[in-house]
Amino acid sequence: MKFSLFSTQRLRSTGTASLAALCWLAYLHATCVAAQANALPPAQPGHASASDITLHIAVAANFTATLQKLLDAYARSAPTAANSVISSASTGTLFHQIVHGAPFDVFFAANEVHPRELLARGLGVQGSLLNYAQGQLVLLHKKNNRRNGDDIALQFTTDACKRNANANNNADALSAILQSARQVIIANPLTAPYGSVSKQLIEQLKKVKPIKRDSIVPGNTATKKIPELLIARNVMHAQQLFASSAADAAFISLPQFQANPQAGRKQSWLACHVNTALHKPILQFAIALANANRPREYRSQSVALLAFANSNQGRRIIAQHGYVLAPTTPNSANKAANNVE
């Protein structure tokens, strides 16, 4: 018997397996390049540098659909626009990812605190902070929403729930809906700005209009507790939980409801606008990120994207999707452009 290290016979099977694995990897890589080429808009002749750049955009869940529309319009109107990919989660989650080194170039947050904190930590491009929108809350509830057979919620879903309803009537309507709900879904108050505003709003409504079932439905001895809170990861998740669970109310953002008013299939959904005077305004800020691992072209592209969001066309798209426009901020693109180093 002859033993030799790496004898061809013994190693043939191992070698074949490794070769197969390598071929597989090469094949995967080729398909990926093809997939990416299909996924991205065709490169513009003469602007090779921009087409090589793919901006990674972190976006608060509520703004995801609107951002997609904004990017489509941007790609159409500006031939020099970079490609982009979107990651969406709650503002707090994305903030922590960025702090831990996630490779994002632009951050569309749903509050002001987190983008400012990134600036303070030197992770943002100075002067690129942009108040791109003001968010609005909507309280979703279901038509067959009844506790103990009463039908209170339905009575208030008319005028008091309109977008510009009187704040007092609106508060009454919201309280009534909350009272008749068993469970209310809100986004996680610790990570999602919409969630923390929803929670404050519920506390506020409890204080101003004590939720007492007895006063509304005489003789009803049911519990006086306010509805149980179900915590979703972000507003998108809140809407999904609402659509697929037994919970009868959920606080989400207005654009989500406008984009998907009847996603609940079987039961129809009712929405009650929340008057912005009832809670702290949800001021949504975006910022270009100073990612040290990227060439400066990325920063320039990020700043250009924010400038588009602040342009008349960009602002119109944002308003169309159900956001209140932020007061016009002077276009700080030039100032930010000087800071992309």
Place this chain on the structure above:
Amino acid sequence: MSSNDWLALWLTAKLATVSTLALMAIGIPLAWWLARSQFRGKAIIEALVALPIVLPPTVIGFYLLIAFAPDTAMAKAWQAAFGRPLAFSFDGLVLGSIIYSLPFVVQPLQSRFEGISRATLLSAASLGAGPMDRFFNIVLPLSKRALLAAAALGFCHTVGEFGIVLMIGGSIPGQTQVLSIALFDHVESMNFRSAHILAMLLLLFSFISLLILYAKGAKTARVVQRGEPFDE
């Protein structure tokens, strides 16, 4: 399927392939050492290797998140060596997958290696075969099925990874958004149609892989199930 889904499919296959190759490179020597070593503290190493089976993925994910943060020594060393950051990157996912799938590769191999009789190796040695020679020409060929089972389990387990990727990967298309994460995002944003497609893909893949593995022979299945030694 959207282009993002294709990207996720490709990324998942790439992650599983790279991780499996790395796992085999680490797992084979480790399993051999565990099978043969008389070292007293061996149980500690065995327990560490087996940890991911019982540990919630979020625990591993949390520690990796801390370790990968840009200001840690590990992340700095990685950045210096490869010029790429570790956090929320494909590289980070590969490292996470190696830790997460290690027991699924090491355990079938270890039990197979333990089943190779000392007499066989001694007679080879008496005929003049050195340790490397014995390992490559006797141990590995005798463990072909266990090697296949280990590689297949490592691959499938990496495809099925979710908790760790969620914590250390974020959801970046083309970099860290693997199929399980893309599915999760579809459900969250109520794209149930896309979610159905991805879920069905993953279900079929896992079932067919296991089917092949079990159909390959009851012996392989036994290694997978109970780590029973066998001779070919």
